[in-house]
Amino acid sequence: MHKHALADDLRPRRSLWLSRRARWSSAAVAVLAVILLVFTVVYRVSQRPYGFDRLDRIGGVPMPPGTERSRVYLDGGRAFVGHPTGDGGYDLRAVDAAKPSTTVWTNTTLGAVETFRSARGMVEVTGPAVAGHRKVTLLNANNGVPFTSFDVLTGDRWELIGKYFVRYAAAEHRLTVTDVGNGHQTAVVDQPGGADSWWLSDNWSGQQVATSISGEPLDEAITVDPHIVRATADRGLEVLGLAGGKVLGAGTGLADPGDLVYAYEDQVFVAPRAAGTQLRVYDRTHLSKPQWTWASPDAQDMPLFVTACGERRVCVGEEHHVTELNADTGEVVWRVAAERPSQAVPVGDRVMVRTATQATGVTETLLDATGRTVRSWPDKRAARLDEGSYLLLPAVPPPGQYPWTGVDASRGTARELGSIAARPDACVWSHTYLACATPAEVVFYRIRAPWYSL
Numbered sequence: 364m365h366k367h368a369l370a371d372d373l374r375p376r377r378s379l380w381l382s383r384r385a386r387w388s389s390a391a392v393a394v395l396a397v398i399l400l401v402f403t404v405v406y407r408v409s410q411r412p413y414g415f416d417r418l419d420r421i422g423g424v425p426m427p428p429g430t431e432r433s434r435v436y437l438d439g440g441r442a443f444v445g446h447p448t449g450d451g452g453y454d455l456r457a458v459d460a461a462k463p464s465t466t467v468w469t470n471t472t473l474g475a476v477e478t479f480r481s482a483r484g485m486v487e488v489t490g491p492a493v494a495g496h497r498k499v500t501l502l503n504a505n506n507g508v509p510f511t512s513f514d515v516l517t518g519d520r521w522e523l524i525g526k527y528f529v530r531y532a533a534a535e536h537r538l539t540v541t542d543v544g545n546g547h548q549t550a551v552v553d554q555p556g557g558a559d560s561w562w563l564s565d566n567w568s569g570q571q572v573a574t575s576i577s578g579e580p581l582d583e584a585i586t587v588d589p590h591i592v593r594a595t596a597d598r599g600l601e602v603l604g605l606a607g608g609k610v611l612g613a614g615t616g617l618a619d620p621g622d623l624v625y626a627y628e629d630q631v632f633v634a635p636r637a638a639g640t641q642l643r644v645y646d647r648t649h650l651s652k653p654q655w656t657w658a659s660p661d662a663q664d665m666p667l668f669v670t671a672c673g674e675r676r677v678c679v680g681e682e683h684h685v686t687e688l689n690a691d692t693g694e695v696v697w698r699v700a701a702e703r704p705s706q707a708v709p710v711g712d713r714v715m716v717r718t719a720t721q722a723t724g725v726t727e728t729l730l731d732a733t734g735r736t737v738r739s740w741p742d743k744r745a746a747r748l749d750e751g752s753y754l755l756l757p758a759v760p761p762p763g764q765y766p767w768t769g770v771d772a773s774r775g776t777a778r779e780l781g782s783i784a785a786r787p788d789a790c791v792w793s794h795t796y797l798a799c800a801t802p803a804e805v806v807f808y809r810i811r812a813p814w815y816s817l
Contacts, residue, residue, distance in 0.1 A: 415769030418781035422463040423804040433800040437793045438481035444805050460796045463807045468507035482523050492517050520558040524587045527605040531558050540605050550608030561593035564626040592626045602647045614650030625669040632669045640666040655693035672714045678707035697734025710772035711751045725758035737775040
């Protein structure tokens with residue numbers, strides 16, 4: 364059979380083409396593997412807590428001579444700085460935390476201001492009490508323009524929860540929920556139990572950042588979701604969704620006035636304030652029957668607090684003990700002796716416990732995942748920064764300068780960052796920045812760097 368003259372050349376060329384394609388495919392796979400490896404390494408490094416550095420002064424915002432009661436609030440990379448103007452007005456401005464001399468916006472139309480804070484794209488400004496009334500104004504955090512305001516009375520309680528303004532009117536014993544975006548009221552309910560008969564829902568996150576707040580500057584405020592739990596008649600509890608004002612769950616005979624009630628994600632924890640702690644845990648949409656119960660092995664211990672202390676972990680503080688429980692099953696993870704604990708804050712898989720007694724004063728103790736003591740710091744108070752680190756300050760700061768210390772919780776190591784001459788309640792912090800208000804200026808520091816650790 365006759366073969367075409369070119370037939371002999373076709374097979375080698377096809378083989379060569381296949382070989383080149385294979386080489387190119389192998390090279391592409393290798394490049395993709397390298398890219399994936401680099402991405403994985405960079406991602407894992409970037410997820411590690413920032414390492415502490417020495418306090419590095421970035422700059423400041425000068426205050427006019429004679430200024431008192433200046434205030435600063437950090438919100439990530441932006442800061443809000445305010446001070447009275449002396450003529451009954453107030454100067455409130457937003458600045459870049461990395462470049463404090465860069466002003467983003469200024470608002471001088473607010474009149475007198477008592478305090479302010481940032482919350483989810485808004486700045487909540489509270490005026491002083493005048494004839495028993497206060498004015499609460501909400502500003503757009505991006506441009507400082509007011510978009511709504513509320514008149515509240517001195518005895519009222521109010522909370523800004525996401526985009527919902529929840530107010531307890533003391534005179535009417537009534538709760539109202541208002542959507543600040545459109546001004547519509549989503550719920551109006553009678554609340555005869557008083558200002559302390561409703562509770563916010565804690566949806567603690569590992570990335571939560573503590574910041575200074577009035578009254579308790581070093582304690583971490585809980586994060587919240589758009590639900591509240593409130594006391595009703597017949598010792599009842601009710602879970603109210605703020606979006607539409609719908610009742611998501613309700614039950615009677617659950618809690619007496621004065622009982623500990625703590626709402627955590629999709630659960631409600633109830634503990635009578637009586638010797639021999641008895642903790643009952645309910646699904647917030649099914650309050651008729653407990654998911655599980657836990658009884659303290661010490662019949663003399665009184666419950667002091669219930670709080671989230673890790674992912675799906677809750678800690679019960681009693682007069683002489685702290686117990687960590689699995690939030691899903693009620694299983695005891697660990698139980699340790701602790702005299703008059705007042706706080707349990709998660710730092711990674713570890714927990715920082717604060718105790719305060721007349722005999723020994725305030726002590727911060729770092730416990731590992733099994734409840735074993737890693738290290739203790741007498742006469743210190745701690746403030747959590749992120750999932751793996753926190754700050755330590757003197758429990759009673761002396762006049763003048765005092766030291767700030769950063770702690771890497773995963774290693775239990777501490778590093779002195781430097782000293783600052785400013786009141787603790789005049790300082791705020793974020794993942795990377797520290798800002799302190801003084802009579803002369805609001806000073807900004809960088810306290811951590813992202814590419815090395817202790």
